[in-house]
Amino acid sequence: MEKAKIFAAAELEFDTFPRLIDALGLKIEKDMAVAIKVDFLQPCPAIVQPLFLALAQRGASPFLTDCSVPFGDALQSLNAAAMNGYVSGAPCVLADGVKGTDYDLIPVRGGKRLRSAKFGRALMDADLIITVTRPAFSERGFRGVLYDLGLGCAARAGKTEVQTSGKPIVDAELCIGCGKCAAICEHGGARLDPDTRKASIFPPKCSGCSRCMRACPVNAIRPNFDISDETVLERLAEYAKALCDAKEHAHLVLLDQAYASLDPTALDALCAEKLSLPESACAAARHAAALSFGTTDAEITEI
Numbered sequence: 001m002e003k004a005k006i007f008a009a010a011e012l013e014f015d016t017f018p019r020l021i022d023a024l025g026l027k028i029e030k031d032m033a034v035a036i037k038v039d040f041l042q043p044c045p046a047i048v049q050p051l052f053l054a055l056a057q058r059g060a061s062p063f064l065t066d067c068s069v070p071f072g073d074a075l076q077s078l079n080a081a082a083m084n085g086y087v088s089g090a091p092c093v094l095a096d097g098v099k100g101t102d103y104d105l106i107p108v109r110g111g112k113r114l115r116s117a118k119f120g121r122a123l124m125d126a127d128l129i130i131t132v133t134r135p136a137f138s139e140r141g142f143r144g145v146l147y148d149l150g151l152g153c154a155a156r157a158g159k160t161e162v163q164t165s166g167k168p169i170v171d172a173e174l175c176i177g178c179g180k181c182a183a184i185c186e187h188g189g190a191r192l193d194p195d196t197r198k199a200s201i202f203p204p205k206c207s208g209c210s211r212c213m214r215a216c217p218v219n220a221i222r223p224n225f226d227i228s229d230e231t232v233l234e235r236l237a238e239y240a241k242a243l244c245d246a247k248e249h250a251h252l253v254l255l256d257q258a259y260a261s262l263d264p265t266a267l268d269a270l271c272a273e274k275l276s277l278p279e280s281a282c283a284a285a286r287h288a289a290a291l292s293f294g295t296t297d298a299e300i301t302e303i
């Protein structure tokens with residue numbers, strides 16, 4: 001496989017972004033819907049506004065977007081966007097809707113762990129997706145570009161699918177037998193035993209939508225996180241691949257300087273090198289490269 005191309009910009013002036021767009025070979029057309037995928041839960045990076053303006057000046061219709069948090073009120077994410085400085089003239093869209101249930105199901109071609117992926121519909125409606133990533137760490141390991149694509153762009157049900165066994169579990173001691181979970185479940189996954197008045201989840205029927213969790217008045221239903229970090233990282237790499245197979249995409253990473261590429265795997269490998277990450281943190285990039293989804297070998301050009 002050819003080396004990936006990464007473009008680096010030390011100075012972030014307003015004219016940097018048109019040059020980055022051109023270096024990446026992006027064709028920005030009039031009225032093109034461009035989703036700038038950010039993390040509403042983190043402070044707005046300074047590059048978001050000039051990137052937005054550079055796209056708007058070329059006639060595109062850019063918007064800032066993120067998907068809802070996996071558990072809890074979906075509108076928390078929009079409130080966080082306002083708190084974190086994203087709402088400043090640029091449209092902010094919750095990609096998977098105000099209930100976190102608005103998503104498109106797309107195939108994972110060549111996936112070893114998953115067959116399909118669920119992405120926020122606003123992202124799927126976009127003509128181009130540009131991710132803006134500030135590398136960080138989570139309890140599952142490194143959060144780079146693949147993480148932003150594979151988990152950040154995933155709708156609530158997708159996030160659940162990637163990070164958990166996919167089916168919630170009921171704590172029978174907490175269950176008060178109200179039956180709300182069974183009533184709200186559209187798939188026959190949540191069931192209430194009429195004799196014991198205790199609920200349970202029937203995995204073959206459960207789609208992992210997590211509605212029952214939100215309906216339970218005593219928080220007796222919770223996700224089952226009992227899977228390995230490697231499994232999670234490989235799943236999110238497959239999600240990222242599915243999205244990039246389906247949509248035109250480009251990626252910006254903020255490290256010692258700004259780096260841009262069409263190859264998220266190459267950018268994650270660059271992050272691993274710059275941040276001296278341990279091997280275990282790089283499972284997503286390794287799995288992506290094994291699926292021929294990008295390469296960890298890149299050449300960097302200063303612009």
Ligand code: SF4
Pocket residue numbers: 167168184185186187188189190201202205206207208209210211212213
């Ligand atoms: S997660 Fe969704 S499909 Fe599964 S039991 Fe709960 S409501 Fe039903």
Ligand code: SF4
Pocket residue numbers: 170174175176177178179180181182192198199215216217218219220221
């Ligand atoms: S909603 Fe909660 S408390 Fe009510 S039956 Fe289901 S698990 Fe039990």
